Amino acid sequence: MNLDHTWEERDVGKLIGSNLRQFRVSKGISIEALAKQIGVSKLTLIKIEHGEANPTLSVIWKIANGLQIPITALLSIESDVSISRKKDGLKLISSNDVFVVEPMFRSHGLMELYRGYLQPHGEYVSEPHQPGVMEFVTVMSGQLTVEVDGETYHLDEYDSIRFKGDRPHRYTNPSSSLTILHFVISYNNPL
Structure with missing residues (x-):
């Protein structure tokens, strides 16, 4: 996927949610444990994972820090050649x-x-x-x-x-x- 793509808010929420679930599960962390660790409600994390919510910048940082991953790992912006416009x-x-x-x-x-x-x-x-x-x-x-x-x-x-x-x-x-x-x-x- 390259950055020559206009992002809709719903697409961003779904992308973050899907990647959040993938990283959380691969690290063996329950949604309850992550919620407690980062100070974000379990319900909010569930909504994010299901693509029903677009987290704020602060919440995205908390999630990335809690999972010990770069914030862009949640965004999966990747290509061999990318132009950032x-x-x-x-x-x-x-x-x-x-x-x-x-x-x-x-x-x-x-x-x-x-x-x-x-x-x-x-x-x-x-x-x-x-x-x-x-x-x-x-x-x-x-x-x-x-x-x-x-x-x-x-x-x-x-x-x-x-x-x-x-x-x-x-x-x-x-x-x-x-x-x-x-x-x-x-x-x-x-x-």
Whole structure:
């Protein structure tokens, strides 16, 4: 499957649900155990597995972290040659609609690439990712403030930051313009 495909919300929900079930079963984890481990209700996980719900970005991260897989493994975006076009990509939206990320390509177990869009004066708080995850963020347009471990870092256009993503972190757009980001998520433990 390549990224020259327009994703419908129902397709995304079904894809995530099918992959969630496959990974959960292959790892021998019951739906009850996963729900308890990640702090998401059993009913929500059942609905996701059945393709009846489209999880928020936060829930997708919780599932991926709980299963110790890259988030794009839940999305199964894969091809020998892929083009990631902004207008056709899969969009994962934060629960408050201020942060959107687009997985650019399927992970090969070591890293993931994303485009990100943070609304003017928007803020997104990310829960810690699985141990060993490193984040690399470049501001392609606009400004960004990143808070990691209580320290705040301000980035302007084309500035980049690297930090351990297994800690709570916060992204804030301090400006009145859209901030466009490029993310690389690096995993210590490949699939």
